Amino acid sequence: MPRVVVIGAGILGLATAYNLAKRGVRDVLVVDRGYLCGGASGRNGGGVRAQFSSETNIRLMRESIEICRDFATEMKINVWFRQGGYLFLTRTAARARDLEENVALQNRCGLPTRMLDPSELQRIVPELSSAGVRAASFNPGDGVVFPWPFIWGYARAAKDLGVSIRPFTEVVGFEARSGRITGVRLRPTRLSPLDATDEVLPAGDVYTESCDDVVLCAGAWSPKVAALVGLALPNKPHRHEICSTEPLKPWLGPLVADLSDGLYFSQSMRGEIVGGVAVEPVPEGINQQSSRRFLTTYARALVRAIPTMAGVRVLRQWAGCYDLTPDGSPIVGRVADPSNLTLACGFMGHGFMMAPVMGRLLAEHVATGETSPLFARWGLDRFARGELEHENMIIG
Amino acid sequence: MTAKAMLCRCEDVTLDEVMEALDAGHHDIESVKRYTGFGTGWCQGKQCVVACARLLAQVTGKAPELPITPRPPLHPVALGVLASLGDDEEG
Known part of the structure; x- marks a missing residue:
């Protein structure tokens, strides 16, 4: 063998x-x-989504999400999987066109993704400030796990x-x-x-x-x-930073990702708000150190998106490396x-x-x-x- | 100490659960943290890391380990406060 x-x-x-x-x-x-x-x-951050722009990724991720759904039963372990959807939004016209094209492709691949009008956006995340938001898409089948x-x-x-x-x-x-x-x-x-x-x-x-x-x-x-x-x-390698807040009672359904500034955040089954934001430039090579600049950039972006988060405390931040091609x-x-x-x-x-x-x-x-x-x-x-x-x- | 003694009060990790991690062969503190979740809650390990490190040292017979990698901030800080700070140099 x-x-x-x-x-x-x-x-x-x-x-x-x-x-x-x-x-x-x-x-x-x-x-x-x-x-x-x-x-x-x-x-x-434990995000699991099928909202992509290439048919290959969409189809692969549909299958991956199905495996995630059965994982706890098959493996006899609780992975805190929660399908609250992914809500992508953008504040630029160019990215709004991308989103619309991607949603059309995702629909052809059998995903129920849809563009959201402002009232629907407010219904799904009432706490979200929609100022400047040009477009948003939502797939209820996307979700999060505890890695x-x-x-x-x-x-x-x-x-x-x-x-x-x-x-x-x-x-x-x-x-x-x-x-x-x-x-x-x-x-x-x-x-x-x-x-x-x-x-x-x-x-x-x-x-x-x-x-x-x-x-x-x-x-x-x-x-x-x-x-x-x-x-x-x-x-x-490309360093990405992330942080987690104190646990809150459940209030946030989807993982929210803003394609214009790289902000994303979701609520884990443990109640914490876990998220990050794009920060450039990053140190060359493999680097897993945390920076204060990340924390202040993330805090500004998150408080702009969800003003009521201003009073919520960050418990910890850490970093890991994307593997970019x-x-x-x-x-x-x-x-x-x-x-x-x-x-x-x-x-x-x-x-x-x-x-x-x-x-x-x-x-x-x-x-x-x-x-x-x-x-x-x-x-x-x-x-x-x-x-x-x-x-x-x-x-x- | 009973098996149900709470080693990590923030994340409800019991003595039993830490012993199970050690029995499963996790003989370094970072693995035990990730297997049990101890030290990831409100106090970020300030109350439990010593007890877990001591247990690990007792079971493995090795000198007590280094603490888990500290994760900033040292104490919980409100996002509104962080948002009002200026950017810092890298580090």
Whole structure:
């Protein structure tokens, strides 16, 4: 039976490992340089939506939301899933046209998304200041989850099927022969004094695990890992900050996202208002430190949108990295060299919500060796061919 | 101390739940935090992190760990106050 090493124990790595094991590929080892939930999978806002501008993303996310809906039953864990919808709004005419075109496409794909008139906007979020709002769209089927239990759910289910998960284990190199990876060189690590930095500390000797297949799901760290095998990836890490308020009684139905300033916020099942805003420029490279500038920018944008939030207190802020590609679409599938390396990265801040469906598709790809039209389109070689993808519904 | 003793009063995390996380193999404080949710509530761990770190040290036999990464702000601050502040340099 083939042995698969999955690099990165974020949601995508774990979902892929779980789905591989479900298909009968049970000799799977998942390694991660830090602890589970330490990267973007544990740092995102938990949004799950099908409102996108490309048919591919819309259809994939419809399926992902269905998996989310059944996740608690299948995995026996409460992920605090709540379908309160996503309400996109914009204050510019250009983005208003985009929204209308996107809604028409989403309707053709079977989503019930609709444009909202001002009175309907007020009905759905009465607290929202509609001053300057040019257009808004709403899909009641979008929602939010609490990311952490999602990770534990996949991890436990994968382990129950025989998958090994090894946190605090860093990839330091590869052994390759005839264009194939034959072994992954690993080193134990431990926590750095502050996890806000990009640092893990070595804590043991380097050793090698042999493998037949390698899946790279390391998010913003993917280019660094790929470079160890001589592969140049075009993705770039991009810091995004987020914060959470004190818990409030339920009042906010949808996740609200303003495409004009990158503001978004939602109310979790725990009652907190969780949200962020676009702040530029950000430091180069992987950086998970919090800034005061984010907090003041977010506070101004949120209080403008919801004036009654002025009295609500922020409990904590943190940061994580988006994994950005030049055309706003992921990089997935086997590469030419080394031929047994499968990429699954560049998810543009949508990796968490896409993982439930992408984990299934990746497992199928690795287990069968077959390349679907989606994987052909999202492959790394599209950049060399100049056949780029398009997506304009990106928050922040 | 009984199993139902409340270690994290903000998020209702009991001694039992922290022990379950340790039994499940989570032997670093950041994982225990994310598995149980301790330290993510109103006090952000000011009341519970010591108890959890001590428990972890007892169970693993290792020296007490570093505290969980502190998340600003140090105390809860109203959005209206933050909105009235000027922008700061990066950091």
